Amino acid sequence: MTIDALGRDLGEPALGPGEVAIVGAGPGDPGLLTLRALDLIQQADCLVYDRLVSAEVLALAPRAAQRFYVGKAARCHALTQDQTNQLLVRLAVEGKRVVRLKGGDPYIFGRGGEEAEMLVDNGINFRVVPGITSAQGCASYAGFPLTHRDYVQGVTFVTGHARADGSLDLDWSALASRRHTLVFYMGLSNAGLISRELSTRGLPSSHPVALIERGTTPQQRQVVTSLGQLEQTIARERLASPTLIVVGEVVGLIDRLVQEPPAIAAWCEAAL
Template sequence: MTHRISCELAEAPLAPGEVAIVGAGPGDPGLLTLRALSLLEQADCLVFDRLVSREVLALASPKARRFYVGKASRCHALTQEQTNALLVRLAGEGRRVVRLKGGDPYIFGRGGEEGEVLIAHGIRFRVVPGITSAQGCAAYGGFPLTHRDHAQSVTFVTGHRKGDGELILDWSALAVPHHTAVFYMGLANAGTISRQLQAHGLPASHPVALVERGTTPEQRRVITCLGELVATIAREGLTPPTLIVVGEVVRLADTLAQPAAQVAILAEGEIRDRVGERVAL
């Protein structure tokens, strides 16, 4: 039995010709916001990314038309320009459009770029934030992103370089103690991340967490260190989407890890937690 969410959540219903840019969260449908769910139920058309889970898509009306515009490295269903054009076209046809993005649309989601295009074409739109991949992966991985004793700041960083260019970041600002650096889309550049952070002062023993497919039934968490980062990725066969979290907070993973935090996804499948050896939670 499903419970439909009222669209009266302190805002007007989605209007014909309007676009809602919505954060779908990191994967677990239980982490979707009520406002996001309300808009999903109203949508005539869904335009969604690769990282939007099937469980989240299933919450939309079965009558809604679905348009996949996912992007992986060097493999795009549609270019960003084509996605922009699709949103403009659907809104121009009077459709109620929900643009679904994994995590939060304004954190490495290119939601700002799409909003600019909609404004340029006189199209009304709204934005609904979502739980970021960093938040979800950390919580389900058993460690915080900040902690008074271990990390007084956190930085979200893109680990993806444009085209064949160099990954240019402020490495000295990232390689500081009592700080957490979260790298999105960084798996292919793990070697650069490891080398640069060590070259700018972090020890090879500095802790790193790798969380693959966080908050989903296929989640894997692997604890390693900067000096072993590349070898660990190869040995464990980790694939995108995998978040790289660098910082002392990772040392709390075993202390704070709790089965209760995993109930929502354990019901759908076993989560393998690898810390040296494979352990079933």
């Protein structure tokens, strides 16, 4: 079955001229892209994409599709959010079929809601396609679950990055629970604050933490540490953005659940 046929079979209408699709591209591995996202990407006249959208995902679009990079990193924005909003409106008004590609899920720390509001304000048709968020993808590829009934009662996704005009003002007392998994997005620059505030509210310095850099990509690197050693570990390992910080007892399951890749196991057997 072709992608076009699959889209029709799923009841997904074709992307119309002047319409914007806000699409979650997943955390990096192109294999984690949804079929609906792939269908829309292949219909695009224009791709407006973020820094964490992989080259492999971009390559799935038609060659003739225009590509607009609007990526953001700390203190380095290709376009401001307002400029990105204006770009989406302009392309739609020109009658383009626009796919706005976002790493992970567009509605989880992806500013997808802000862009959707702008489209509504300008009378532009749009649809949203969810994606596998970084928390889900990185945890699974690192080898542990985010929830497990023997260890935690919930999971919370937390922004570790404050607006430029403010500090990271969170309800630390509510977050500091041993029976809860915390996933901090964009938290490297505030790792010391995260460690101090959670420790002050009662989490032990030995509480497990996983640091996952460039998760689900061939460059994935992960380090297991503790809350008390969080800041030192980041400095020692020279971890860089994007790195997810996962705090919780479930991190301790890595040793039990991570299995040796088949190719490595076969090589070891041959060497014996």
